[in-house]
Amino acid sequence: MVKIAVAGGSGNVGQEIIDALVATKKHEILLLSRKDAPPAGETVPGVTWVKADYGSLELLAEILQGVDTVLSFIVAHSDLGNTSQKNLIDAAVRAGVRRFAPSEWASSRFDHMPWYDGKAEMREYLKNLNKDKKVLEYTLFQPGLFVNYLTYPYKSTKHIQPMATPIDFGSRRFLMVEGGDDARITLTTAEDTAKVIIRAIEYEGEWPVVSGIKGDEVTLGKLVEIGERVRGGSFHVERLKADDLQAGVVKSSWVPKAEHPSFTPEQREAFTMQLTAGIVLGMSAEAFSVSDEWNQLLPDYTFTKAEDFLVDAWRGKP
Known part of the structure; x- marks a missing residue:
């Protein structure tokens, strides 16, 4: 069992992953939200709702204490300057988080798709973070x-x-x-993607930097x-x-x-x-x-x- 924080988890993909994680009944899940409380009728058993101020590195680091893995679903084109996601990464490092997955969940490259420029910037940010020494294990989940x-x-x-x-x-x-x-x-499929994410979270080896999921x-x-x-x-x-x-x-x-x-x-x-x-x-x-890193790591799937x-x-x- 590990403690997992999900940022931007109220979106389509995030909710699919959260439901799959909850169904395992193995992990403690924190849903980080800018809102004070979930909308009526939208609470999920097994998920703890936490209000997060993405503008405060200190408060984010406090929330992430004891968290093993952070999954980000922050929408790139809505995060001006990637401020929220950069602060989330920096807070994860400060809090001693072991693993981080930035908001990818789609293509391997961003040719001709400028709305994904924020994702490209985050790839460089994470790469530079580990340039001198490894401070955060991260991976880019890409299901196509x-x-x-x-x-x-x-x-x-x-x-x-x-x-x-x-x-x-x-x-x-x-x-x-x-x-x-x-x-x-x-x-x-979204279902295959969610199942692979669960297996990846439970995977004891080191995450590859690129995590292609080739359905x-x-x-x-x-x-x-x-x-x-x-x-x-x-x-x-x-x-x-x-x-x-x-x-x-x-x-x-x-x-x-x-x-x-x-x-x-x-x-x-x-x-x-x-x-x-x-x-x-x-x-x-x-x-x-996309590539097939998780197909190779999970040959039985x-x-x-x-x-x-x-x-x-x-x-x-x-």
Whole structure:
């Protein structure tokens, strides 16, 4: 049993991980929140709610006393200057925390996706922290794209909110870069990710710096074929010019709306084109293709194949 602190755990991914940790009945879990108390009806048995002032290094260090592992789900584009997450890291070091996982939970690289710039900065911050000597064991958990997003507009897990992407199984359509059919993408279920995180927390060896979690990996062209089998019909694939996308112009018959809960309505409106162009270019650059460190460290674990998951998720739906 270890004491685990979760920062930003009220978000989609954080809640999935918390539920999985609670289900083990093995660990003491602290949920760090800027709010005084959880909203009515949102308390979770086995989780201690703690108000955290991310602007105070001293108070954070006090909260983290006795904590073994910190999992951060702080939204990068909402953390101006990475102030909250930097203070969390510094407080973890001061409190003697053994392990830290920054807010990653997605791609291996950030090509064409400037909203992830904060994540790139945190990678450098942690790297420099251990430059002279190791003061904090940390890892970058990277599952690629949650295959759960491909069930939009239907929910396929308790907490992951459906999100429109350029891969639209519901309307049988797909946006990709011209010549991008062979680009590879990693698709991992939220459930597999949560189970691997539990195994990682209980892992007695040293964490690798990069923690790729490769549920399944296919080319974009293969994903179109999977979509056509799963949905029982042809997909309308629009292949866009990279030059247009790099200029922020999406010349397609449709554009997925930016509906992620971390965005305000104003941000959703402003970022829709930028997000679409960036994600399409990012997929072409294989930014969502991740390594397989935890597949190797957990050879007994069987990951869910993307097509198997999608067949079950779309069964009986129009």
